[in-house]
Structures are given as C-alpha cells and as structure tokens.
Amino acid sequence: MKYKSVFDIIGPVMVGPSSSHTAGAVRIGLVARKLFGRKPTWARISFYGSFAETYRGHGTDVAIVAGLLGFDTFDERLPNALEIARAEGVDVSFSAEEAIPHHPNTARLRIGDDEGELELVGISIGGGKIEIVELNGFALKLSGHHPALLIMHNDRYGTIGAVASVLAKQKINIGHMEVSRKEKGKEALMAIEVDQPLTDDLIQELEQLPNIIQVAKLAD
Amino acid sequence: MFRNVAELVALAEKDSIKIAEVMIRQEVEVSGRSREEVIAQMDHHLAVMERAVERGLEGVVSRSGLTGGDAVRMQRYIEGGRFLSGETILDAVSKAMATNEVNAAMGVICATPTAGAAGVVPGTLFAVKEKLRPTRMEMIEFLFTAGAFGYIVANNASISGAAGGCQAEVGSAAGMAAAALVELAGGTPAQAAEAMAIALKNMLGLVCDPVAGLVEVPCVKRNAMGAANAMIAADMALAGIKSRIPCDEVIEAMYRIGAAMPVALKETAQGGLAATPTGRAIAARIFGASAASK
Numbered sequence: 026m027k028y029k030s031v032f033d034i035i036g037p038v039m040v041g042p043s044s045s046h047t048a049g050a051v052r053i054g055l056v057a058r059k060l061f062g063r064k065p066t067w068a069r070i071s072f073y074g075s076f077a078e079t080y081r082g083h084g085t086d087v088a089i090v091a092g093l094l095g096f097d098t099f100d101e102r103l104p105n106a107l108e109i110a111r112a113e114g115v116d117v118s119f120s121a122e123e124a125i126p127h128h129p130n131t132a133r134l135r136i137g138d139d140e141g142e143l144e145l146v147g148i149s150i151g152g153g154k155i156e157i158v159e160l161n162g163f164a165l166k167l168s169g170h171h172p173a174l175l176i177m178h179n180d181r182y183g184t185i186g187a188v189a190s191v192l193a194k195q196k197i198n199i200g201h202m203e204v205s206r207k208e209k210g211k212e213a214l215m216a217i218e219v220d221q222p223l224t225d226d227l228i229q230e231l232e233q234l235p236n237i238i239q240v241a242k243l244a245d
Numbered sequence: 246m247f248r249n250v251a252e253l254v255a256l257a258e259k260d261s262i263k264i265a266e267v268m269i270r271q272e273v274e275v276s277g278r279s280r281e282e283v284i285a286q287m288d289h290h291l292a293v294m295e296r297a298v299e300r301g302l303e304g305v306v307s308r309s310g311l312t313g314g315d316a317v318r319m320q321r322y323i324e325g326g327r328f329l330s331g332e333t334i335l336d337a338v339s340k341a342m343a344t345n346e347v348n349a350a351m352g353v354i355c356a357t358p359t360a361g362a363a364g365v366v367p368g369t370l371f372a373v374k375e376k377l378r379p380t381r382m383e384m385i386e387f388l389f390t391a392g393a394f395g396y397i398v399a400n401n402a403s404i405s406g407a408a409g410g411c412q413a414e415v416g417s418a419a420g421m422a423a424a425a426l427v428e429l430a431g432g433t434p435a436q437a438a439e440a441m442a443i444a445l446k447n448m449l450g451l452v453c454d455p456v457a458g459l460v461e462v463p464c465v466k467r468n469a470m471g472a473a474n475a476m477i478a479a480d481m482a483l484a485g486i487k488s489r490i491p492c493d494e495v496i497e498a499m500y501r502i503g504a505a506m507p508v509a510l511k512e513t514a515q516g517g518l519a520a521t522p523t524g525r526a527i528a529a530r531i532f533g534a535s536a537a538s539k
Contacts, residue, residue, distance in 0.1 A: 041348030079458025151405025
C-alpha cells in the first residue's frame, strides 16, 4: 500500500495550487535540505515530464526553493520563496529537460556550498506524497515520511551488520532498508527507514563504526 | 486493514459501525497515535477547510487573474431566488468554487485528495450543514468516511492528474464526497459504496488539461460540477438506486482508463482545453510565446 494514512488523502494542509506540483515539490526540497544539513548557497534544479511542462504555472519552482529554505507545505511565506532566497544569497536556477522520466513528476536537485554538494532525484506521486529515487548517483526508495538514515560507507563485510546492531541496541526498529553500491568493494549506500526518532548520539555512534564515510539523518 | 471497498463495507457491517469509525480505528493502529490525537488532527483540517470557504466567499482573485469571484457570483444568484436546480446543490457548487479559487490564489487549503480537487469534499459538507445540522464530530466523521474511500482509490488506482487524468482527482473527490454524504444523511455503508460508484462512473474518462498549466481553468468549474455530481449520486444511492458495476470494479476501470490516456491529457497542458486557440493565447499572455508553442 503506497498510502498508509487517512491524512495522505484528507491533507496535507498546504499553500495552493497543486498537491503534486506544489506541496510535493516543497517536500522534495525539504528532504534535500535535511540531507544536506544546512542552507545551500546554490541550487540547480532540473524538471522532467509534467514538472517540465507546467512548473511555472504550479509554482513548482517556488515550492522547491521554499523546501530548500526549510519552509513546510503550509508556510505562508511560500509564495515569496524566490525573493526570500535571493535576499538570503542563495543562487537558484531552473531548467526544463526534454528527457522522458520514469515518473511524470520528476525533479533533479543539485545543491551545494563551499563545503560540499548533494544531488538528489525526487518524484511527486500524488496528493503531496513523494519518493526519493536517487541520491548522489545511488538508486533508492525513501518515502520521506519516516525518520530515515542515509549512510555512505565502504563496501566491506560486516558494515551493514554493525549498523543494524547499533540500531538494535537503541531499540530502533527498521521499517525499510536498501543497500546499494556502484562497484564491488567501492563506495556503497545504506538507506534505512525506522519507526523511532533518531538522536544525535546515535548518529555519532554510527559515524565511529569502521568503514563509515558519512551519516545523514532524515527526521520526519 | 481494508484493501478495497468490499472489505471496508464488510468491516463496518460486521461491527455495526460507521465507515468513519473503521477509518479512525485503522488510523490509530497504523500511526501508533492516540484516538484523540487523530481526531484532533482531522478537526484542524476541517477548520482549514472552513476558513478557505469563508475566504473564497469574501472574494479572491488569482495571480494570473484567470479565476476568482465565481463563488460570490453564485451566492448572489442563489439570494435572487430564481435558480433552476436547487439551493443546497448550488450552495455546494459555490463553496466548492470558493475553495478552489483560494487554492488558485496560493492560499492555504486542505488537499482532498489533492489541491486541484480540494473543493468538492468541503463544498458538499458545508452545503448540507444547514439541512442536516451535523455535530462537530459528525463533520469530522464525514472527512474520515471520505478519506476511507479516497484511501482505497489512491492505493488501487490513482489520485494524481498526471498519472490518471482529472477523473483521478475531481472524479475521486466526487466519489469520496458522495459516499460521505450518504453516511452523514443516515445511509448504510453499502449505500455509501453505491454512491461512490455512481459518482465515479460519471467522471470516468475526464482528462486533466489545465490551461497554461495553471490549476485554474477548468479546475475551478470541474470542482463545481464534481460537487453537484456528488450530491446527485448521494441522493440516488439514498433512494435505493444501485450501481450495476460494483464500486471496486469502477475504481479498477478508472485506473485502466488513466493508464490508457495519452500524456497530452494528463496534466501536461499540451492537449484538450489547454490546446484550444484561447487556451494557447492565455498561456502566451502569461508565459510568453515560447511556452505556448510547445
């Protein structure tokens, strides 16, 4: 079941005009912001499919930037997100891509600052719900509706087990987990959705495990 | 957990409870939150809907200037007393448009099941309020009932115009509203399912063809007619009229039609009303000639 809650149907409370093209877009931007962990100084946003055709009419561009600024779907500052970003020194640009995406409402976000970069592909599947399908080149599936961890690590035996053990010790239940890698023995990614909130202590403990490169928290 | 309308109706009948109650119990179980919290959140969503209707009835205009003011126009016409259909149904039409006019103006609304279709459910609810005099809890239950049917459509078909056309948005909303109206008026769970089936059947094939890609034309008026459709479907079901095609099969048909629908008619602003000479001229006026020639 893609939709689990009645509030996916009677909701979200949001600034109009489109749940998939405005509220969903805000949430894609918010996920990127949370994964990046801070406000980016630049953002390159590419739209595909229906997003590419209608993003200006639906305020999809404004909505993604609102998410990058940390605004939620019902934030009344949302319509002014582009002006606010400019005032705060965030350089944003948009492009409409011709390529036919797997899902009609697809956005690719590249964001960054002097310290680093992040690239993410999100899809808006209707009613304001989203999925994150790609992060830094890795394919994945995150609903964005549960606390989640993204762990970049070296592809070595025992690493996944060690992470799971830390979670088990803290009584954190894994609801969904994916592992992927670009090449055997090289950089790999764990995407883990859990049922309980994730504390900073837990993140630190995970970061100290062998073969862990980076841990990002994605609170709900 | 119910997966389809047949299971939802069976659950309600087994315990002799409302569909709203089935939905509340499931939400408590799935979310792990308390019953009070779940009801309080729906109460908040109801309040957002109420404010959106009020704001729309005060009169709003969208940034493009394409929509706004029709909700008010309809209220004045009702006051004139020379209408052809009926006062309650026209009130539903007006309040559905009020909500969507606020949505188009980038105001705060509650998506039901989407923002583009947000007018139908509150429009019908606030229109029958005077006649049925529901308690606050009954109004909250109306939203849970509508949500239960929408949940089934979302999981078995689609509630996205980009994936299934307007039938998936205003069509789903009309079905949800029809079912909730039946329950609020004292009909049985089975009658609610009939109302959903009748309403949705009459929305099948409806394309999503927003002029200039804006959720304005024809969305505001499609919400108006979705609300009218829901009211009639509810009355038909309450009269004992049944759908020959079961509700779950209507939902399945809607899904298949959506999959077969060309991309030009699924929220891409490339076909239908968006591709008419006037539709293109509006797009050119708002975005410039390059956007309109696509």
